[in-house]
Amino acid sequence: MSTHQETTLQAFDDNAAQTAFAAHPDWTLNLEKGCARRLFQFEDFAQAFGFMAQMAVVSEAMNHHPEWFNVYNRVDITLTTHDAGGLSPRDKDWAERADKVYAAMRTGA
Numbered sequence: 391m392s393t394h395q396e397t398t399l400q401a402f403d404d405n406a407a408q409t410a411f412a413a414h415p416d417w418t419l420n421l422e423k424g425c426a427r428r429l430f431q432f433e434d435f436a437q438a439f440g441f442m443a444q445m446a447v448v449s450e451a452m453n454h455h456p457e458w459f460n461v462y463n464r465v466d467i468t469l470t471t472h473d474a475g476g477l478s479p480r481d482k483d484w485a486e487r488a489d490k491v492y493a494a495m496r497t498g499a
């Protein structure tokens with residue numbers, strides 16, 4: 391079953407991508423490659439994996455999946471929308487959720 395909205399699949403143009411990610415300054419945009427990248431650092435592997443577990447559930451719900459690389463306490467994440475050939479609103483939404491989960495883990499909220 392697919393519940394995602396096809397209307398969000400169109401890629402941003404460069405200005406729209408910059409505007410969309412303006413509220414998420416920890417993400418570095420690569421407009422040539424059409425992706426956004428952020429390195430998350432945690433206290434240890436358990437925290438890093440806990441973050442990944444939470445974002446795996448989010449990813450399934452959104453039908454939008456990250457390219458990520460984990461070594462011990464670091465999770466290096468690249469977002470792009472393969473179906474749109476670049477950054478789309480789904481990447482912005484995913485980044486927003488990741489930033490919130492990360493902030494909550496750091497404050498213990």
Ligand SMILES: C[C@H](O)[C@H](O)[C@H]1CNC2=NC(N)=NC(=O)C2=N1
Binds near residue numbers: 453469471
């Ligand atoms: C068939 C499936 O719905 C698609 O391939 C989805 C799955 N997850 C996805 N994740 C990402 N990051 N980009 C996509 O285009 C994408 N497409």
